[in-house]
Amino acid sequence: MKRREAREKAIQTLFQLENTELSVDEAITYITEEPTNSFYELLVRxxxxxxxxxDNTLTGSLENWSLDRLPKIERTVLRLAVFELLYNEDVPDRVVLNEAIELCKTFGDEKSGRFVNGVLSKLTKK
Incomplete structure (x- = not known):
């Protein structure tokens, strides 16, 4: 599984976790039938x-929005991207932003990508 695919699967898993009472292990098994890779598991867990x-970091970067008001896909993409920005030093910030925008194109719409880019750009400037 390449990193792009791992991020897509991670978004699906995280989105599912927000809408169900599944455990992380159950959600991972539901999304990936194949043995998972370490990058995917790192992202989800x-x-x-x-x-x-x-969420505290995101709340400080949202203007005129609360985290609860965000559409679920944007909130999920932002959470994943902020995790990578704060806790995964292997990936450059620019790559995280580009990947988040691509995830929005896949799972959201054109407005999603612009919104996520704006929030993450503001966050990376801090």
Whole structure:
């Protein structure tokens, strides 16, 4: 599984976790039937484990929005991207931003990508 695919699967898993009462292991098994790779697991487990800190960081970067008001896909993409920005030093910030925008194109719409880019750009300037 390449990193792009791992991010797509991570978004699907995180989105599912927000809408169900599944455990992380159950959600991972539901999304990927094949043996998972370490990058995918890092993204999912890391985002879930650090969600409170991620949400606090996001809240400080949202203007005229609350985290609860965001559409679920944008909130999920932002959480994943903030996890990578804060906790995964292997990936350059620019790559994280580009990948988040691409995920929005895949799962959201054109407005999603612009919104996510604006929030993440503001966050990376801090």
């Amino acid at each position: 890391g985002t879930v484990q650090n969600q409170e800190a991620i």
